[in-house]
Amino acid sequence: xxxxxxxxxxxxxxxxxxxxxxxxxxxxxxxxxxxxxxxxxxxxxxxxxxxxxxxxxxxxxxxxxxxxxxxxxxxxxxxxxxxxxxxxxxxxxxxxxxxxxxxxxxxxxxxxxxxxxxxxxxxxxxxxxxxxxxxxxxxxxxxxxxxxxxxxxxxxxxxxxxxxxxxxxxxxxxxxxxxxxxxxxxxxxxxxxxxxxxxxxxxxxxxxxxxxxxxxxxxxxxxxxxxxxxxxxxxxxxxxxxxxxxxxxxxxxxxxxxxxxxxxxxxxxxxxxxxxxxxxxxxxxxxxxxxxxxxxxxxxxxxxxxxxxxxxxxxxxxxxxxxxxxxxxxxxxxxxxxxxxxxxxxxxxxxxxxxxxxxxxxxxxxxxxxxxxxxxxxxxxxxxxxxxxxxxxxxxxxxxxxxxxxxxxxx
Amino acid sequence: xxxxxxxxxxxxxxxxxxxxxxxxxxxxxxxxxxxxxxxxxxxxxxxxxxxxxxxxxxxxxxxxxxxxxxxxxxxxxxxxxxxxxxxxxxxxxxxxxxxxxxxxxxxxxxxxxxxxxxxxxxxxxxxxxxxxxxxxxxxxxxxxxxxxxxxxxxxxxxxxxxxxxxxxxxxxxxxxxxxxxxxxxxxxxxxxxxxxxxxxxxxxxxxxxxxxxxxxxxxxxxxxxxxxxxxxxxxxxxxxxxxxxxxxxxxxxxxxxxxxxxxxxxxxxxxxxxxxxxxxxxxxxxxxxxxxxxxxxxxxxxxxxxxxxxxxxxxxxxxxxxxxxxxxxxxxxxxxxxxxxxxxxxxxxxxxxxxxxxxxxxxxxxxxxxxxxxxxxxxxxxxxxxxxxxxxxxxxxxxxxxxxxxxxxxx
Numbered sequence: 001x002x003x004x005x006x007x008x009x010x011x012x013x014x015x016x017x018x019x020x021x022x023x024x025x026x027x028x029x030x031x032x033x034x035x036x037x038x039x040x041x042x043x044x045x046x047x048x049x050x051x052x053x054x055x056x057x058x059x060x061x062x063x064x065x066x067x068x069x070x071x072x073x074x075x076x077x078x079x080x081x082x083x084x085x086x087x088x089x090x091x092x093x094x095x096x097x098x099x100x101x102x103x104x105x106x107x108x109x110x111x112x113x114x115x116x117x118x119x120x121x122x123x124x125x126x127x128x129x130x131x132x133x134x135x136x137x138x139x140x141x142x143x144x145x146x147x148x149x150x151x152x153x154x155x156x157x158x159x160x161x162x163x164x165x166x167x168x169x170x171x172x173x174x175x176x177x178x179x180x181x182x183x184x185x186x187x188x189x190x191x192x193x194x195x196x197x198x199x200x201x202x203x204x205x206x207x208x209x210x211x212x213x214x215x216x217x218x219x220x221x222x223x224x225x226x227x228x229x230x231x232x233x234x235x236x237x238x239x240x241x242x243x244x245x246x247x248x249x250x251x252x253x254x255x256x257x258x259x260x261x262x263x264x265x266x267x268x269x270x271x272x273x274x275x276x277x278x279x280x281x282x283x284x285x286x287x288x289x290x291x292x293x294x295x296x297x298x299x300x301x302x303x304x305x306x307x308x309x310x311x312x313x314x315x316x317x318x319x320x321x322x323x324x325x326x327x328x329x330x331x332x333x334x335x336x337x338x339x340x341x342x343x344x345x346x347x348x349x350x351x352x353x354x355x356x357x358x359x360x361x362x363x364x365x366x367x368x369x370x371x372x373x374x375x376x377x378x379x380x381x382x383x384x385x386x387x388x389x390x391x392x393x394x395x396x397x398x399x400x401x402x403x404x405x406x407x408x409x410x411x
Numbered sequence: 412x413x414x415x416x417x418x419x420x421x422x423x424x425x426x427x428x429x430x431x432x433x434x435x436x437x438x439x440x441x442x443x444x445x446x447x448x449x450x451x452x453x454x455x456x457x458x459x460x461x462x463x464x465x466x467x468x469x470x471x472x473x474x475x476x477x478x479x480x481x482x483x484x485x486x487x488x489x490x491x492x493x494x495x496x497x498x499x500x501x502x503x504x505x506x507x508x509x510x511x512x513x514x515x516x517x518x519x520x521x522x523x524x525x526x527x528x529x530x531x532x533x534x535x536x537x538x539x540x541x542x543x544x545x546x547x548x549x550x551x552x553x554x555x556x557x558x559x560x561x562x563x564x565x566x567x568x569x570x571x572x573x574x575x576x577x578x579x580x581x582x583x584x585x586x587x588x589x590x591x592x593x594x595x596x597x598x599x600x601x602x603x604x605x606x607x608x609x610x611x612x613x614x615x616x617x618x619x620x621x622x623x624x625x626x627x628x629x630x631x632x633x634x635x636x637x638x639x640x641x642x643x644x645x646x647x648x649x650x651x652x653x654x655x656x657x658x659x660x661x662x663x664x665x666x667x668x669x670x671x672x673x674x675x676x677x678x679x680x681x682x683x684x685x686x687x688x689x690x691x692x693x694x695x696x697x698x699x700x701x702x703x704x705x706x707x708x709x710x711x712x713x714x715x716x717x718x719x720x721x722x723x724x725x726x727x728x729x730x731x732x733x734x735x736x737x738x739x740x741x742x743x744x745x746x747x748x749x750x751x752x753x754x755x756x757x758x759x760x761x762x763x764x765x766x767x768x769x770x771x772x773x774x775x776x777x778x779x780x781x782x783x784x785x786x787x788x789x790x791x792x793x794x795x796x797x798x799x800x801x802x803x804x805x806x807x808x809x810x811x812x813x814x815x816x817x818x819x820x821x822x
Contacts, residue, residue: 020529025436025629028528037631037646056739060645073737078763086765088552112530117439118431119523121532123550139534141499204625207668211622214615218436218629220448220669234471235448257618258631326484328467352489354497 001154001362002031008145009046014138015108016100017044017145021116023061025218025259027341028113028146035258036061041072041096042114043103051103075099089120093127100135111138113146151338151346152362158387158397160256161339161364164263165385165398167213168252172267174209175202175250176406179242183411184272189242190411199223200238206252215254219343222251222266229268230374232333232381244272244408247281247378249370253343262343264366265398266383272408278378281371282404285380288312288369289402292335298392301358302365303351306335309369310351318371322351329373336366339385361390364397412565412773413442419556420457425549426519427511428455428556432527434472436629436670438752439524439557446669447472452483452507454514462514486510500531504538511546522549524557562749562757563773569798569808571667572750572775575626575674576796576809579663582620583678586661587817589616590653594822595683600653601822610634611649617663626665630754633662633677640679641785643744643792655683655819658692658789660781664754673754675777676809677794683819689789692782693815696791699723699780700813703746709803712769713776714762717746720780721762729782733762740784747777750796772801775808 009017019028023036032042032050038058044050052069054062062069075098080091100106112125129137153161182189182197189197203221210217224236229249242248251266268285270278291312292305310322310331319330338345338357347357347365359365370381384396420428430439434447443453443461449469455461463480465473473480486509491502511517523536540548564572593600593608600608614632621628635647640660653659662677679696681689702723703716721733721742730741749756749768758768758776770776781792795807 022630024631037633037644055644056737057642057644057744060639060642081763081765088554089550092552112533114529115526116529116532117552117555118525118527118532118536119550119555120552121527121529121550122523122536122548123552125529125533126537126550137533139500139530139532139537141503141528141531141534143499144528144530204623207622207625207627208619211618212615214618216618216627216629218627218670219433220435222448228471231468231471233448233466233468259629326467333468352492354492 001152002149004149005044006047008148012111012145013109014111014145015046016103016105016110017050018042018096018100018110018112019044019114020112020121021114026115027150027259028115030259030341031146031150033065033067035260036064038062041099042067043099043105045103045105048103053099070099070102089123089127090131092124093131096124096128097131100132105135106132107134109136109138111140111145113144147346150340151357152360153340153364153387154362157261157340158364160261161263161385161387162397164215164254164256164261165265167210167215168254168263168265169398169400170213171206171209171254172250172252172265172400175206176269178202178205179269179271180406180408182242182408184244184408185411187244189271189408196241198238199225199236199240199242202242203236203238210254214257216257216259217254218259219253221253222249224249224379227374227377230372230377230379232370232372232379242271245270245275247278247380249379249381251381251383259341261341262339263398264339264343264383264385265400266368266381267400267402268380268382268404269406270404271406274404277376278380279404281373281378281380284313284316284318285369285371285382286402289367289382292367292369296359296394298359298361298388301356302347302349303355306349306351309335313369313371329375330371331369332372333370336368339364339366359388361388361392363388412563413560415560416455417458419559423556424520425522425556426457427514427516427521428461429453429507429511429521429523430455431523431525431532437526438561438670439526441670441752442557442561444476444478446671447475449473452510453478454510454516456514456516459514464510481510481513500534500538501542503535504542507535507539508542511543516546517543518545520547520549522551522556524555558757561751562768563771564751564775564798565773568672568751569775571672572674572796572798573808575665575667575672576676578621578624578626579665579674579676580809580811581624582617582665583661583663583676583811585620586613586617587680589613590680590682591817591819593653593819595655595819596822598655600682600819607652609649610636610647610651610653613653614647614649621665625668627668627670628665629670630664632664633660635660635790638785638788640790641783641788642790643781643783653682656681656686658689658791660790660792662792662794670752672752673750674809675750675754675794675796676811677779677792678811678813679791679793679815680817681815682817685815688787689791690815692784692789692791695724695727695729696780696782696793697813700778700793703778703780707770707805709770709772709799712767713758713760714766717760717762720746724780724782740786741782742780743783744781747779747794750775750777770799772799772803774799
């Protein structure tokens with residue numbers, strides 16, 4: 001949690017954090033500022049409040065964060081650029097050097113965060129490192145201090161994710177009503193004008209219903225039918241028709257306006273009826289979901305549940321990435337992932353040896369077993385997101401029925 | 412334009428481009444792939460097609476780009492990680508090394524692009540540089556080759572931006588109708604239930620009407636009234652009421668779904684009536700807009716027009732950043748900026764010595780003079796976006812009337 005930042009900095013021997021980039025859709029900056037319409041720099045010295053450096057035009061947005069602010073204009077970028085003979089990375093590095101000095105950071109270990117252009121980051125921070133050899137710039141990947149802090153969520157964060165869960169499931173209910181309000185003709189849903197409904201039209205409605213509720217959908221929606229539903233991250237072909245008796249994987253992961261907290265949710269539907277083979281896959285996935293849920297135990301390592309899911313699927317004769325690495329059929333991904341300011345964050349559930357993430361109070365994560373058979377034209381995934389309460393209770397953050405078949409009338 | 416890539420690589424002595432990150436809301440990746448629901452790596456060797464490296468789960472999205480693809484799974488990250496004893500940046504660097512070798516890049520200059528975590532980019536590319544001393548990794552900032560290619564837009568890109576202009580001005584018209592459909596009581600717009608309308612409610616409608624048209628609004632909207640309209644990038648307080656006779660700066664910059672091309676557009680309104688001082692500011696800004704437009708000449712340097720705008724404002728007695736650097740009153744920003752896969756890209760209009768950008772066929776840019784007096788509680792900005800045709804004609808990409816006062820009836 002955010003209150004752990006200084007403790008984590010101490011344990012990782014970090015003297016300061018430097019965050020760059022937009023105040024929107026930038027998890028590190030949103031986490032430390034609360035977000036805002038600005039492009040800024042933030043430096044947090046260990047034991048001190050973060051300081052926000054902003055452009056004068058964005059001073060109102062910066063002030064709204066409640067953080068102490070500094071004017072980036074005072075660092076006279078044009079003069080630095082002239083002195084650096086047009087060497088932009090050098091001038092930007094010199095500006096960082098002055099900003100760091102102004103908050104009392106002239107040596108020690110400084111970790112870097114924030115979404116930015118990869119090449120510019122490499123150039124500017126390499127220049128800064130050369131300029132300040134007494135400083136060690138630390139670039140973290142999977143083991144980031146901020147991901148460690150964000151590993152657990154407090155009541156307020158959980159409430160925001162729960163709210164996004166409510167928005168998400170309301171929209172899923174709207175989509176179910178929308179689909180079943182259309183009759184079928186020749187095996188596909190049709191509109192009032194007799195023309196077939198398309199996945200593209202359904203997706204437009206999804207975005208509309210999310211916008212009505214003040215949510216954003218920056219990563220799109222998976223709404224994939226038939227063979228495409230058998231490829232986990234196929235987002236679905238907008239021209240596809242809504243055919244009866246085919247699996248539809250509907251995976252939706254919107255966020256708060258401005259790039260705040262996400263939700264993540266999946267249901268699999270079949271319109272009108274379900275072929276036996278699909279119904280059987282569905283029951284297996286639902287059974288694995290329920291069994292895994294029953295076994296969750298606070299304190300246990302996450303990969304234990306990935307192995308459990310694999311064992312359960314294998315017992316039913318399905319290949320998994322445990323017994324068939326790189327398989328594209330059967331159970332082909334991990335059981336879940338953490339959820340917060342990113343759709344995918346810690347804890348991880350992958351069963352590789354390096355993964356030591358555990359289910360502890362405060363974690364928010366998805367539970368999403370699935371079975372995929374693209375060559376048979378079908379796939380099934382069921383996903384809910386949960387929060388572990390301080391007392392260890394595991395709360396499903398948004399309830400929604402698990403029903404495979406959506407009833408359809410004939411036109 | 413994209414067809415200039417190899418020529419630009421040649422002139423900048425670059426042997427390959429490496430692009431990392433999401434296929435959505437990531438200008439470099441969207442430019443080279445057309446976008447898609449995937450997280451990928453792309454390498455383009457000079458003279459060859461780009462090659463896309465994707466996760467197997469996202470193979471459908473990758474295939475849809477039409478580019479040759481490779482399976483990231485084949486690079487066996489878990490084995491690399493084990494061999495690197497858990498050193499993630501090193502393992503990722505080794506994976507890049509193999510990917511580069513597989514497309515025939517083992518030496519020369521490789522430029523880096525794509526939105527990613529700044530710290531991870533610094534760590535991974537520093538490790539790659541150490542691993543491959545015969546390679547020079549190039550991180551560009553303001554002078555990026557991709558920004559140079561994106562400096563000019565072809566007919567197809569212009570058509571997409573024009574479409575976004577149509578969507579944007581349709582939504583602006585809806586907002587004007589929405590506001591004027593509300594009567595005023597005690598100097599503020601009120602709803603049917605007699606409660607005052609708020610800026611937050613207007614913004615929710617804006618997002619809804621954009622979503623209806625298949626657009627996204629990832630950077631939010633500036634809808635700022637009174638004193639806030641006098642601070643250029645103040646996005647407006649959601650709790651503020653719609654007061655009559657106050658300047659409203661409405662700056663809207665949505666993009667295509669998935670993070671494609673943007674539009675950028677601003678009008679300033681005053682509800683019911685405009686005080687004389689505001690009306691005078693408005694006329695001055697409109698006059699400067701018109702004069703600048705008359706002077707645009709293909710081949711001329713962009714900063715010439717920033718100086719012209721400053722001269723015109725100064726002649727009317729307003730401070731500008733030309734005669735009063737760092738002023739927060741008067742004309743406080745530059746005349747415009749390029750527009751494309753980012754809201755702000757080349758050409759730049761700032762009048763610093765280093766800026767050599769010119770108005771040439773193919774550029775798309777905004778024209779947005781403004782006057783800001785936060786202490787007097789007002790601000791005015793007028794903005795259109797234009798494309799320069801191959802024959803030099805300067806087309807306003809979306810027409811919309813410039814009227815200060817929106818009529819309001821009493822409740």
